[in-house]
Amino acid sequence: MVNIIGHRKLWLVIAGALVVASVVAVALWGLKFGIDFTGGSLLELSFKNRPVTTDLASDLASFGAENVSIQPVGESGVLLRFKSVDEPRHQEILKHLGEKFGEMEEKRFESIGPTIGKELRTKAIYSMIIVLICIIIYIAWAFRKVSKPMASWKYGVIAVLVLLHDVGIPIGIFAILGRFMGVEVNSTFVAAILTILGYSVNDTIVVFDRVRENLIHAGGDYENFDKTVNESVNQTFARSINTTLTTLLALVAIFFWGGESVKYFALALIIGIGLGAYSSIFIASPALVLWEELTVRKRR
Amino acid sequence: MNKIKRFFANARKNLFTTARAKVWWLIILILAITMLAGFLNYPNYYDKGVDWLKKTTGISLPQFYKLPFRLGLDLQGGTHLIYEADTSAIPDKDRDDALEGVRDVIERRVNAFGVAEPVVQTTNAGASQRVIVELAGIKDVSEAIKMIGETPLLEFKEQAVPAETELTADQKKEMNDYNAAAKKTANEVLKKARARDADFAALVQEYSTDEATKAVGGDLGFITKNGIYADLYDDAAKLKVGGVSGLIETDENIGIIKLEATQDSKEAKANHLLICWEGAQSCAGDLSKEDAKKKIDELKAQATAENFIDLVKANSTEPGAASSGGDLGWFGKDMMVKPFEEAAFSLKVGEISDVIETQFGYHLIYKTDEKIIKEYRVSRILIDKKTKAEILPPAEEWAYTGLTGKQLVRAQVQFDPNTNAPEISLEFNDEGKKLFGEITERNVGKPVAILLDGEPISVPRVNEAIKEGKAVISGSFTIPEAKLLAQRLNAGALPVPINLISQETIGAALGQESVARSLIAGLLGFLAVIIFMILYYRLPGFLSALSLIFYAALVLALFKLIPVTLTLAGIAGFVLSVGMAVDANVLIFERLKEELRLGKPLGSAIDEGFRRAWPSIRDGNLTTLISCLVLFWFSTSMIKGFALTLSVGVIMSLFSALFITRSLLNFIAPWFQGKSTRLFGVKNKK
Numbered sequence: 003m004v005n006i007i008g009h010r011k012l013w014l015v016i017a018g019a020l021v022v023a024s025v026v027a028v029a030l031w032g033l034k035f036g037i038d039f040t041g042g043s044l045l046e047l048s049f050k051n052r053p054v055t056t057d058l059a060s061d062l063a064s065f066g067a068e069n070v071s072i073q074p075v076g077e078s079g080v081l082l083r084f085k086s087v088d089e090p091r092h093q094e095i096l097k098h099l100g101e102k103f104g105e106m107e108e109k110r111f112e113s114i115g116p117t118i119g120k121e122l123r124t125k126a127i128y129s130m131i132i133v134l135i136c137i138i139i140y141i142a143w144a145f146r147k148v149s150k151p152m153a154s155w156k157y158g159v160i161a162v163l164v165l166l167h168d169v170g171i172p173i174g175i176f177a178i179l180g181r182f183m184g185v186e187v188n189s190t191f192v193a194a195i196l197t198i199l200g201y202s203v204n205d206t207i208v209v210f211d212r213v214r215e216n217l218i219h220a221g222g223d224y225e226n227f228d229k230t231v232n233e234s235v236n237q238t239f240a241r242s243i244n245t246t247l248t249t250l251l252a253l254v255a256i257f258f259w260g261g262e263s264v265k266y267f268a269l270a271l272i273i274g275i276g277l278g279a280y281s282s283i284f285i286a287s288p289a290l291v292l293w294e295e296l297t298v299r300k301r302r
Numbered sequence: 303m304n305k306i307k308r309f310f311a312n313a314r315k316n317l318f319t320t321a322r323a324k325v326w327w328l329i330i331l332i333l334a335i336t337m338l339a340g341f342l343n344y345p346n347y348y349d350k351g352v353d354w355l356k357k358t359t360g361i362s363l364p365q366f367y368k369l370p371f372r373l374g375l376d377l378q379g380g381t382h383l384i385y386e387a388d389t390s391a392i393p394d395k396d397r398d399d400a401l402e403g404v405r406d407v408i409e410r411r412v413n414a415f416g417v418a419e420p421v422v423q424t425t426n427a428g429a430s431q432r433v434i435v436e437l438a439g440i441k442d443v444s445e446a447i448k449m450i451g452e453t454p455l456l457e458f459k460e461q462a463v464p465a466e467t468e469l470t471a472d473q474k475k476e477m478n479d480y481n482a483a484a485k486k487t488a489n490e491v492l493k494k495a496r497a498r499d500a501d502f503a504a505l506v507q508e509y510s511t512d513e514a515t516k517a518v519g520g521d522l523g524f525i526t527k528n529g530i531y532a533d534l535y536d537d538a539a540k541l542k543v544g545g546v547s548g549l550i551e552t553d554e555n556i557g558i559i560k561l562e563a564t565q566d567s568k569e570a571k572a573n574h575l576l577i578c579w580e581g582a583q584s585c586a587g588d589l590s591k592e593d594a595k596k597k598i599d600e601l602k603a604q605a606t607a608e609n610f611i612d613l614v615k616a617n618s619t620e621p622g623a624a625s626s627g628g629d630l631g632w633f634g635k636d637m638m639v640k641p642f643e644e645a646a647f648s649l650k651v652g653e654i655s656d657v658i659e660t661q662f663g664y665h666l667i668y669k670t671d672e673k674i675i676k677e678y679r680v681s682r683i684l685i686d687k688k689t690k691a692e693i694l695p696p697a698e699e700w701a702y703t704g705l706t707g708k709q710l711v712r713a714q715v716q717f718d719p720n721t722n723a724p725e726i727s728l729e730f731n732d733e734g735k736k737l738f739g740e741i742t743e744r745n746v747g748k749p750v751a752i753l754l755d756g757e758p759i760s761v762p763r764v765n766e767a768i769k770e771g772k773a774v775i776s777g778s779f780t781i782p783e784a785k786l787l788a789q790r791l792n793a794g795a796l797p798v799p800i801n802l803i804s805q806e807t808i809g810a811a812l813g814q815e816s817v818a819r820s821l822i823a824g825l826l827g828f829l830a831v832i833i834f835m836i837l838y839y840r841l842p843g844f845l846s847a848l849s850l851i852f853y854a855a856l857v858l859a860l861f862k863l864i865p866v867t868l869t870l871a872g873i874a875g876f877v878l879s880v881g882m883a884v885d886a887n888v889l890i891f892e893r894l895k896e897e898l899r900l901g902k903p904l905g906s907a908i909d910e911g912f913r914r915a916w917p918s919i920r921d922g923n924l925t926t927l928i929s930c931l932v933l934f935w936f937s938t939s940m941i942k943g944f945a946l947t948l949s950v951g952v953i954m955s956l957f958s959a960l961f962i963t964r965s966l967l968n969f970i971a972p973w974f975q976g977k978s979t980r981l982f983g984v985k986n987k988k
Contacts, residue, residue: 038938046812075728089447089802110813111443113390115803118384121427124936127841129936130891136928144921190871193933195943197948200929201882241892244838245885248831252881257826258875261819263376271878 004239007232010288017285021167024174024188027181033173034180036188037083039126041119042069043092045082046110052078053103065098073184075262081107086113089109092247133196137203138162144207149214151227157214160207160293166288168202169195172273178264185266194270201249202278205242206286208287212238213290228291246279322972328965335853339859341366369862373438374869374943379810379815380438382449382939385800387431391800401431408450410792410798417446436939443807450801456707456791457753458738458773459700460745464631473693480688488549488556488685495546495558495683502546502560505683509888511555512684520681524565526634527675534559538678556685559949563679567635571644571671575601575613576620578663585663587619600658600665604652610668613857619663628668634675640666698757700751703741709734713791715784718776724784725776726791735771743767787970820873827877839891839975841981847964848888853883853958857951859979866950872943879951885922885960889915891982898982904975908967912960919959923952 006013037044038122057078062070068085074135075081087095092111100106141161145154172195212234220230250272257268339942341348341813345366352363371579375382387404398572400787405424412420421436440446466845491509494500503519509518525531525538532555537547578585579594589597595740597617603612612898614628638646638661645655646667655667712729730738741750742764751758752775760775832850834841858863892909902910926948933945974981 048811078726089444089805092805096467107805107809107811109809111805111806111807117386118804119429125936132935133929133932136932137925138926140925181580184745189936189938189941190944192936193944196929196933196936197926200926202921203925204918207921208918215498237896241889244888244892248834248884248888249878249881250835251830252877253826255823255830256820256877259819259823260874260877261379261816261823261824263816264820264870267871267874 005232006235006283007228007288007291010291011117012289014282014292017167017281020174021170024171024177025215027174029179031177031181033177033187034184036112036186036191037086037119037121038188039119039123041086041114041116043082043084043087043113044110045084045092045095045108045112046075046079047082047099048079048105048107048109050105051103052080054287058082058099058103061102062095062099067095069242071184086115088113094218122189126189126206129196130192130199134165137165137199139204145210147214149217152290153218156293157210157290158285160289163204163289164206164281165199165203167281167285168199168274168277171277172198172270176270177274179266190264190267194267194274197271198274198278201275202281205246205278205282208241209235209238209282209287210290212271213287218241227294230288234285239283243284246275249275253255253294260296269283314340324970325965329969332852332962332965337853339852339855342862343855343858351440366696369865370861371858372752372865372867373815373817374726374867374872374939375438375806376808376870376940377813377820377868378439379813380436380440381446381805381807382823383435383437383445383450383802383806384804385433385435385453386803387452388434388799388801394600395971397431399478401433404798405433408435411450412437412446423681424552432803439810441810447802451802456710457754458475458703458705458741459751460703460741461748462699462701467695467853469690475691477688478691479810484556484685484687485549485551488551488558491683491685492549492558495560497726500546502681502683502684506681508824509685510683511686512682515682515684520560520683521562522559522680522682524563524567524677524679526567526677528632528634528637531680534680534682535678539676541678553687553689555687558683559676559680560682561680565677566674567677567678569632569634569673569675570649570669571632572630572646572649572669573611573614573616574620574630574642574668575605575610575628575666575682576623576663577601577617578619582663583661585619586621588718594612594664595657596665602654602657602666605668606667607654610654610666622904632671634671685944700753703737705730705734705737707739707791709737712789713788715781717773724779724781725774726779726784726788728773728775728791730771730773732771736773738773739767739769780931816870820877824873824877824880828880835884835887839982840889842887842891842963842967842971845970846884846891846963848966849887849958850880850884852897852962853954854880856958857954858952860954861947864950866946867939867943868947870944871941872942872947875947877942879948879955882926882952883955886915886919887963889918889922890959890963895982897913904982906966908964908971912964916960919956925955 052074055074059070059072062082062084067087069083071083071111073081073083092113096108138158142155143159145161147154149157176185176187176191182186213231216230216234216237217227220226253268253272253275256264257272260268310337322645325641328530331744338631348366352365356362361893381568385404385408387401389400392400405422409420409422412422417437417440417772419438421434425434436445437443445947461571491505495502495505504521505664506516510520515521522531525535527535533552534550538559538561539552541547541559543561543563547557547559547561550559557904575598576591577594577598578587579589579591580587581591587594601613601617611627612777615624618624618628626692633646635643635647637643639660641658641660642665645658645665646669649655649667649669650674650931651669653669655665655669658665658667687959710728711734712732714729715724716727717723718725718980745973747760747764747765749763752760752762752773832847835846835850837843838844857879860866861876866872890911893915894907897910898904930945931947933941934949936942980982
């Protein structure tokens, strides 16, 4: 049996540090929002002879496109981002680039007006709040039976805190990725976060269920609460790791071979779902024991 | 005999009633469903089998039902457009109707474009009303956008009553102020121009508003009594060379001229006789060139100064010659075509020329007079004034009647029975009929204009009131033009203006790339999961792999049957669901192992494992489904695809774990009853 509960303070400190680091990263650099949240244009081109990035940038700027950012894709492709333009302007830009830099092919064009961007942003926030509320209601329902020595609602509170940890760290990581690699946060990222919320909460619930089941079996042995919890964690260990592992295997395949547009979507899921398994083992259960200890100490 | 009978009876009984038989039937059912689903997903193998059967045995079976996957825009290429309808000019209660109208019109236009399964939907986002257009597999997106946004505006207009022609007090003041200022400037310029050693050309550069002559120092060239600057001739005549005039003011401008040079020039007066041939410029006659030559030669032989005018009146083919006698009046140099001019100026007064050939035909010229006139070369500074016409808006030629393409029921291409030229027949609805009747009634004998996008394309004269509500546009159309116009008119005008606020276009090449990539990703993810399960859980792992194959075949078949539109994110959702689908198996197998470790027999361990794993499985999938539901509401089409495939996957994974994996386990259980549990991944306790 692995003694996880024994090192509970260490695990909680690590988790706390990671969450704090994430909050700092987001506060410091913010998230780099994609054009579906900010409005703007995205143009993917494939050149026969790809021009130097700086040439393209200065040329487009002189042609009057605003806030141009350029990112090479693959061997011959270029991803251009600039302020939202209308269709005639889009055609002008294409024609101009074609004349200037030779043969090329337009692979993708998106232009999202600022109103749509604002709407998607609001919707993203609402949908996150709704999912959180649904899941809190679900947690309340899952822990509706009274249990001892700890009140059910405490299990619920911890489950929610763990959930915040599971989504907080991916957001922090994307703040860092956005700052240093230009990775954008778009609506697929929001989808990833919502999926993490739905998926990760289960690991925690399964562990907690096992704890309560074992407490009943142990005939209410409150004195050895930490031992019972540790036993429960060990019993669900393989299950937590394996369910997550199969899901991660699928996600890794998407990350490496699924293509550019779902790459970071898969990455967000990998981070979040991986954290979900980790946190159910190393955070949820130690936190449970710590809370119990604090209440017991107070009572004495 | 009895024995055999009993065997069959038992067999029959066993075949349908015992628990073991049920398991057998379930396995057969599962295999059948998997095969059907597999064939639906990929009918090629079935079809090949059918072909082979036909070749070898001659038995002909139908090919398998073909149902393609529905691919999203990001996989097959295409465009997703969001239009905002500007309904601000429309009362609240009619807005939804107007939006529906926009949708209908866009739908008709898109249909004319020939895209397979276009999507045109309306949505309300807060206060703004939108139409979403999805065109899959379209090549020329730019053209499609043009076509959708274009409003062919058909209007019927009648002649306008002349508009208000008086200036308002403000406009009058504006005009007077402007002109007073112009006058002041002109006086200053005049002073400068008259100063000693004034540089006239420089003053032109600085002040003249005549852009055409500014570059050449205001030089107008030699002016004559009849040329375009005839109104300056008298003023120029009063000046000495080098002299500067006073202000020459008209309604439009103020001019100051300087006389640069004078020259003498001849002017001639003549009559002429023209015989043109068929094909010569402006010729209405039908003489051949040879005949025309013969004729003019004959006339030349007869012509004298006395009878020339009569000959002209009797023979000249010039229109109006019978009354004018071919009199050309006074003309100077550069006013006639070259051969004619040379002949006319070389003649003496009273002489008749030889036959002259020009592009108009053969001429005889009778010179009646000649004089010397003066020509003046002048430079000019021109200062602009404002006129009433410039201030007043241009008068509308055509007045609004209320009859537009809105009241049109149908436009059709037909052909004029006389000229066979294509034209477009229009049929109005009741309101249009009434309006058209009224318009034609009050405009009998007057023209009515049919305008397309503000340009008159046909201006027929009304002969009588038309009550039956039919009209014809007979512009000069080619057949394709007429067809396109009829199509556009039938599609109708948009009831309100629309505005493209979002566009997502994916090229077909990128789509194909994405399909190939996501297939690889899906396959690799699937294999990785299967290998892991077999390595870790052994025999049950193998069974869960079979169950996963069933799961994948069934989910893909469902995607075809529902149908679910597959997008990149949707495929990611499916691959993710493969990973999640084995979760249930993992839960069950872990419980199964626990039960086996407790020493329970395999059969009851399986039942117990399923029973105890069920709550966890249910809860786990429930929360994922909650997230999917919210995601579905979060309506980006890309995200919707993900939410949909993931939910379908999650629901089917429940089915596959509880039904398929369980059936498979029950199926093999008797064979392993009481044997080592190592195959189930349980280490035997020592």
